[in-house]
Amino acid sequence: MPLLEWSSELDVHVDSMNREHNELIRLMNVVYDANASASGKARISSALDALVGYTVKHFEDEEAYMESINFSGLRSHKYIHQDLLRRVGGFVSDYKSSTSDQLPAEFFDFLKFWLVSHIQGIDTKYGNA
Ligand SMILES: [Fe+2]
Ligand SMILES: [Fe+2]
Numbered sequence: 001m002p003l004l005e006w007s008s009e010l011d012v013h014v015d016s017m018n019r020e021h022n023e024l025i026r027l028m029n030v031v032y033d034a035n036a037s038a039s040g041k042a043r044i045s046s047a048l049d050a051l052v053g054y055t056v057k058h059f060e061d062e063e064a065y066m067e068s069i070n071f072s073g074l075r076s077h078k079y080i081h082q083d084l085l086r087r088v089g090g091f092v093s094d095y096k097s098s099t100s101d102q103l104p105a106e107f108f109d110f111l112k113f114w115l116v117s118h119i120q121g122i123d124t125k126y127g128n129a
Helices: 015-036 041-068 074-097 105-127
Strands: none
Touching (some): 041 074
16 A cells, blocks of 8 residues: 555646656655565665655756746745755665664654645645746
């Protein structure tokens, strides 16, 4: 069972960004499934790296989009992205340096909460700009 599925509540009314959010959800579900099926630390770590890598790309693309429409909230949105990457990076480095193969449940709570609240509360602002 996936951690999260796309729904119209996540629609930001920008096709390219909706596609990238779908890919983020897919990669998040890959990490979730790898962890749930105890795939081992190497696989879980590479799924995490893919998720973080795509998140960096997505934030760059989203910031470029906001710049292209002269979106007034770009500065604070960038700051929120940086903060999120810092927090995800903290979870990932804690996991890699721990002796456990399992990611903590709070990591998935954080990911799910972040994705839904960031897209609905923050990303939709540029879609309505
Ligand atoms: Fe964003
Ligand atoms: Fe986004």
